[in-house]
Amino acid sequence: MKHNFKKIESKWQRKWEDEKIFRAVDGLDKPKFYGLVEFPYPSGAGMHVGHIKAYSSIEVVSRKRRMEGYNVLFPIGFDAFGLPTENYAIKTATHPRIITDENIEKFSNQLKRVGFSFDWDRVIDTTDEKYYKWTQWIFLKMFEKGLVYRDKAWVNYCPSCKVVLSNEDSQGGKCDICHSDVVQKSKDVWYLRITQYADKLLEGLDTVSYPENIRQQQVNWIGRSTGAFVDFSVTGVEDKLEIYTTRPDTLFGVTFMVIAPEHPLIDKHADRIQNMDAVEAYRAECNKKTEFERTQLVKDKTGVKLEGLEGINPVNGKKIPIFIADYVMMGYGTGAIMAVPAHDQRDYDFAKVFGLDIIEVIKGGDIEKEAYTGDGEMVNSDFLNGYTNKKDSIARMIQELEKKGIGKGGVQYKMKDWAFNRQRYWGEPIPIVHCPVCGDVAVPYEELPLRLPKVENFAPGSEGESPLAKIDSFVNCKCPKCGGDAKRETDTMPQWAGSSWYFLRYIDPNNDEVFADREKLNYWMPVDWYNGGMEHVTRHMIYSRFWHRFLYDLGVVNTPEPYAKRSAQGLILGPDGDKMSKSKGNVIDPLDIVDEYGADTLRTYVLFMGDYGVATPWNDSSAKGCKRFLERVAALTDKLTDAPSTPEFQSKLHKTIKKVSADIEDMKFNTAIASLMILVNDVYAAGSINKEDLTVLIKLLCPFAPHLCEEIWETIGGEGFLSLASWPVFDESKTVDATKEIGVQVNGKLKGTIVIPTDAEKEQVLEIARGDEKVQKAIGEKKIVKEIYVPNKIVNFVVK
């Protein structure tokens, strides 16, 4: 048979869709498998070849699971709120709804042309009001539980997108969307108290199967540290200056304090600060610096001493100067530090610039040269002198601080609360009403969804307020509590909201009563295997784990963690080895490949091209090689024989079943495909194959190249869909050979190979090895001093 991919691919895609053979059935009395891939943002550009690779892994596993008898849920949907659509809407004066619908239509057709076995009856769209009703519902539940708060704050603001960004969206001081420099702006911000879940998110990592690098990235992102909060008195003022430190045991080495330039103490006691001019000048200078300069370039210490205020070290009563400096951040800890120059390099550098005292309290380094951050004996530290163990000295100091009421042990996180509002149109409206009497009031649950109103002009206002603020009919409303005149919140939720719980909605996508039926959740959750990109490890994954954990604490889902297992694909690079980008002109369009080589070739190649987790350049000739392989498979129907299979071929076949089965589970798709290529080469060498053996072969290949395998199955008279046939089981006894070829080494160097009966006795093997001509020659006149035999692997003679 010829491989007429154009004809057979559309034929089988239609059949699969008509008969809905990939539909997941709720509550079936079968083991379940929930395979998940990150749902796409339906951009106008259409599908990227990276999508194909990202989905192909779980696609292959899901197809294998179905054949193994599992009830499989492998869904797809669209994460469709977001800025690119909104910007395109502004540019073309088209409503984002229309653009989104068009793009979803386009994406769906493209996905279908690759033959992915999604359950198309469960498609979700985060911009559908039936969906975002429940996004708003979860938000209100969080509001109800005190996990939502509003605060005026200095925030990351992108002047180009005119939008407030979360910490995560402005990494490196650049806007994640447009890459402009982010500035600090004082704004009204809605926060989700994700920090309250920091420990739960950390602990949850021990209960799931994530690759080490992903686990580590999440641990770093949460950034838990333990230490102590200590109150320092300030001369002449009532307030205490609270600092956070991880090394409270170095308190006797404190020689000055540093507070962030934005620290409220400064304005509060401005009248006592004699050099307010210099302070203001320094603050202005800091404000001018971009985040990039502040964190990347300027490691030189700068600062200004606050004249008129002095700190008092609570453990020894010493007066110490207070500085402002931009190396202390308002956003971490308390925005104030005690400086121990002898044992912290930054404090050391600062002390050198300003000529401050450096007092050693831990022995072991040379504080003339640099700060010593290692362990050692405590000195100059009163009751801590003589301690050599960091843990003990810290514990003792915390005990002392708590006894005297001047400090306490505490925990800090690098992770900050999640800035949750955006001044944009194309997002979920935040369902809150501002009442002059009652304050912030939740929109009643029965009024959800709070729909996005129709707008003529989607552009944000000049001050960066939401386009919704211009719609009086939306803004003006009655307070749900007191019935008085009130105004609606006009900001919308960030892009990440909809994707924070979408995997739950797939389970029950059309439910109008609850976000998903509890029994169905119990059946399907958790997600058994989730594949996606590394770029979503610290945002989407942490956010969605947080939301899911919240829902668990609320008692509405059955598992604390949403994803039992996570994997990540490596990028497909352009043929030139660079990251694909339009500007470089090295983008591969997957649909071009489908047209030219077929979907089966595309699917097979993206998994064959290399290690699944590693970035690999696209190589068109290699892709063609996969096409060649599939053509050779198609032609096997011309080699059919009625003759029974040979024991040799049975052995090869069963070894291949074993290898392919194991490799798919280990995501070693490249070697799984390679072993199928070897098997096909073996058939060509033998000249013929019988129907039974060919059936096994196409079953193994079916998850990778399903259209072709279905067609072959039909051609050789198979009944029903091969995609629903049973996965081959190997016979272990047939994977063991009667004889084995092993190497024989002399002094660790390979000198010959011998054939031995499998599991032969050591003496028998050594006998054969000694008798080998080449081995004898290598030994020559020398004496054998040691004989090593590793069963079925190798013989080594040590000679002198």
Place this chain on the structure above:
RNA sequence: GCGGGUAUGGUGAAAUAGGCAGACACAAGAGACUUAAAAUCUCUCGGGAGCAAUCCCGUGCCGGUUCAAGUCCGGCUACCCGCACCA
């Protein structure tokens, strides 16, 4: 600076738990078929020496453990990813 990872032919890459390095492909070269080309099929294909049998070298670098190291240990180097004046 901290954390994670990677390094193997001309290329993408294989190598179970320390046991025949380079499977499977791609590219290249030669040949067959063809009026010709494409496609297909056959052969060669890490480096060096040799007519050859064969021998020597070879998994980023230096050292170690071992009968045996791509694999384990110690010390480097380069690159990639993430975080970063985090107190």
